[in-house]
Amino acid sequence: MSKLSIRGVEKTFPARRGTAATRALEPTSLEVADNDFITILGPSGCGKSTLLRVVAGLETPSGGEVLLDGQGVAGPGPDRGMVFQSYTLFPWLSVRDNVCFGLRERGMARAEQLAIADRFLAQVGLKGFENHFPAQLSGGMQQRTALARALANDPKILLLDEPFGALDHQTRELMQELLLGIWEADRKTVLFVTHDIDEAIFMASRVVVMSARPGRIKCDIAIDLPHPRSYKIKTTPAFAAYKERLTEEIRVETIKTLSMEA
Amino acid sequence: MPSLFTPLKPVAPTLRTVLAVACFALFFLGWGVATYGGFVKPLFLASPGDTLVAGVALFREFGFAEDIAVTVWRVFAGFAMAAAVAVPLGILMGAFKPVEAFFEGFVSFARYLPASAFIPLLILWAGVGEFQKILVIFIGSVFQLIIMVAVIVAGIRTDLVEAAYTLGAKRKGVVLRVLLPASAPQIFEALRLVLGWAWTYVIVAELVGASRGIGHMIIDAQRFLDTGQMIFGIFVIGLIGLITDFLFQAVNARLFPWARSR
Ligand SMILES: Nc1ncnc2c1ncn2[C@@H]1O[C@H](COP(=O)(O)OP(=O)(O)OP(=O)(O)O)[C@@H](O)[C@H]1O
Ligand SMILES: [Mg+2]
Numbered sequence: 001m002s003k004l005s006i007r008g009v010e011k012t013f014p015a016r017r018g019t020a021a022t023r024a025l026e027p028t029s030l031e032v033a034d035n036d037f038i039t040i041l042g043p044s045g046c047g048k049s050t051l052l053r054v055v056a057g058l059e060t061p062s063g064g065e066v067l068l069d070g071q072g073v074a075g076p077g078p079d080r081g082m083v084f085q086s087y088t089l090f091p092w093l094s095v096r097d098n099v100c101f102g103l104r105e106r107g108m109a110r111a112e113q114l115a116i117a118d119r120f121l122a123q124v125g126l127k128g129f130e131n132h133f134p135a136q137l138s139g140g141m142q143q144r145t146a147l148a149r150a151l152a153n154d155p156k157i158l159l160l161d162e163p164f165g166a167l168d169h170q171t172r173e174l175m176q177e178l179l180l181g182i183w184e185a186d187r188k189t190v191l192f193v194t195h196d197i198d199e200a201i202f203m204a205s206r207v208v209v210m211s212a213r214p215g216r217i218k219c220d221i222a223i224d225l226p227h228p229r230s231y232k233i234k235t236t237p238a239f240a241a242y243k244e245r246l247t248e249e250i251r252v253e254t255i256k257t258l259s260m261e262a
Numbered sequence: 263m264p265s266l267f268t269p270l271k272p273v274a275p276t277l278r279t280v281l282a283v284a285c286f287a288l289f290f291l292g293w294g295v296a297t298y299g300g301f302v303k304p305l306f307l308a309s310p311g312d313t314l315v316a317g318v319a320l321f322r323e324f325g326f327a328e329d330i331a332v333t334v335w336r337v338f339a340g341f342a343m344a345a346a347v348a349v350p351l352g353i354l355m356g357a358f359k360p361v362e363a364f365f366e367g368f369v370s371f372a373r374y375l376p377a378s379a380f381i382p383l384l385i386l387w388a389g390v391g392e393f394q395k396i397l398v399i400f401i402g403s404v405f406q407l408i409i410m411v412a413v414i415v416a417g418i419r420t421d422l423v424e425a426a427y428t429l430g431a432k433r434k435g436v437v438l439r440v441l442l443p444a445s446a447p448q449i450f451e452a453l454r455l456v457l458g459w460a461w462t463y464v465i466v467a468e469l470v471g472a473s474r475g476i477g478h479m480i481i482d483a484q485r486f487l488d489t490g491q492m493i494f495g496i497f498v499i500g501l502i503g504l505i506t507d508f509l510f511q512a513v514n515a516r517l518f519p520w521a522r523s524r
Contacts, residue, residue, distance in 0.1 A: 058424050078430030088425040092443045092520045102429035105439075133520045153429055 047215030316490030340399025356415025377402030
């Protein structure tokens with residue numbers, strides 16, 4: 001049985017004054033197996049975030065359903081951890097208390113919370129920054145804290161919506177290695193949205209490509225690159241072959257998006 | 263020199279103080295020129311020196327310290343009552359749209375009812391004692407404060423709320439541990455503003471049917487055409503306002519250091 005089943009999920013945002021209704025997502029189905037690392041690739045505005053938000057329970061689909069371990073998803077919950085593209089650390093809490101947030105909501109004893117928080121902060125390389133406030137951190141450090149916050153809650157699946165989108169190229173590559181290292185260690189099921197092809201191939205066990213708006217799944221490619229992967233894999237012929245194929249797929253969709261907007 | 267006037271560019275602390283003091287100095291200079299220079303008759307405007315003499319006499323002979331204490335107590339009692347009602351209600355309105363729908367219309371209507379127009383009615387209901395004065399301040403502040411708090415809470419970033427939901431927070435957790443801390447610095451700022459308005463209401467309340475208080479002293483002084491005393495009374499109000507403002511800002515910086523480091 002799949003860990004996560006997305007069955008015929010579609011989404012139309014209703015018309016508002018001055019704007020027509022937006023069809024963001026055509027009926028979309030996707031089966032995610034336990035321990036999968038799936039990256040979702042697609043041009044801007046194709047409904048990637050919408051799909052992820054439906055899975056998170058932050059958006060109700062206009063049709064279809066999402067099942068996690070066979071259970072229907074009705075709203076947001078701690079079994080689906082999320083890292084957003086925007087920085088969403090709580091600015092009034094220290095780094096450590098941000099990571100403790102979900103544990104505290106669960107009513108866990110403070111000592112236990114701290115032990116878990118410190119373990120995950122060490123894992124994302126933020127030892128020594130426990131007492132900083134988010135405003136004192138760089139963007140990369142904030143997203144690492146957000147990652148630790150989501151992981152500390154031990155969700156069944158991790159949803160990541162372009163978490164490194166606002167970071168510079170070098171930081172971004174280091175973050176990819178960090179996340180991949182964490183995944184290789186405990187194989188948590190991951191759904192990762194991006195529009196960066198290298199990023200998508202490097203981390204994924206499967207890359208799903210979405211079409212231009214209204215989005216639907218256009219192709220689904222298994223990435224058979226050995227683990228553990230180092231950044232050096234990005235220069236291998238196998239990687240280049242995946243990249244060439246995906247670049248072609250995405251290019252067609254991006255051209256469609258542009259001509260649609262023209 | 264022109265670089266001093268770059269938009270939003272901060273000035274050095276010493277220059278800041280110098281400029282602030284310069285403004286006061288200019289004010290007193292203008293006042294001195296107008297009165298000592300014989301441009302305005304003493305009957306209409308006392309000179310700075312006469313005002314100071316009148317002030318000393320007020321404290322020495324007329325027990326002005328007690329007037330000040332009475333007025334300060336009235337302001338803080340009325341203001342505390344208003345805050346005790348407005349802050350929780352405003353938070354509920356900001357957080358829960360049905361509560362907002364229920365109260366918003368009425369509060370917006372009540373907000374425009376001038377507190378001073380209630381004074382005759384309040385005297386009828388509550389007499390001319392302390393409670394009536396406090397009620398004037400309460401009525402004058404509570405509706406403004408409710409609306410301000412509701413707007414602040416409704417404006418809290420939704421992505422923070424969504425992050426809290428994906429970390430397992432329930433409704434209560436979102437209100438108490440996201441909306442409340444996120445809006446606290448701004449609510450504090452709103453309290454500071456409304457406290458300033460409360461001072462105008464207390465003086466109006468004391469102009470009618472009072473036997474003590476700064477406002478009463480000013481009305482008394484008017485009967486004897488003692489402009490020195492009147493001006494001194496007005497200055498004392500300004501001075502107390504300035505002090506409370508400083509206190510509020512200091513406490514705000516102390517309680518919410520995270521809101522400053524941005
Ligand atoms: N709350 C909303 N109300 C109306 N329309 C929306 C809303 N959210 C998204 N949309 C529309 O739905 C479409 C898909 O949006 P979505 O954010 O899912 O795209 P995306 O693939 O994540 O894009 P990007 O890569 O730029 O983040 C867009 O056309 C967008 O304008
Ligand atoms: Mg998006």
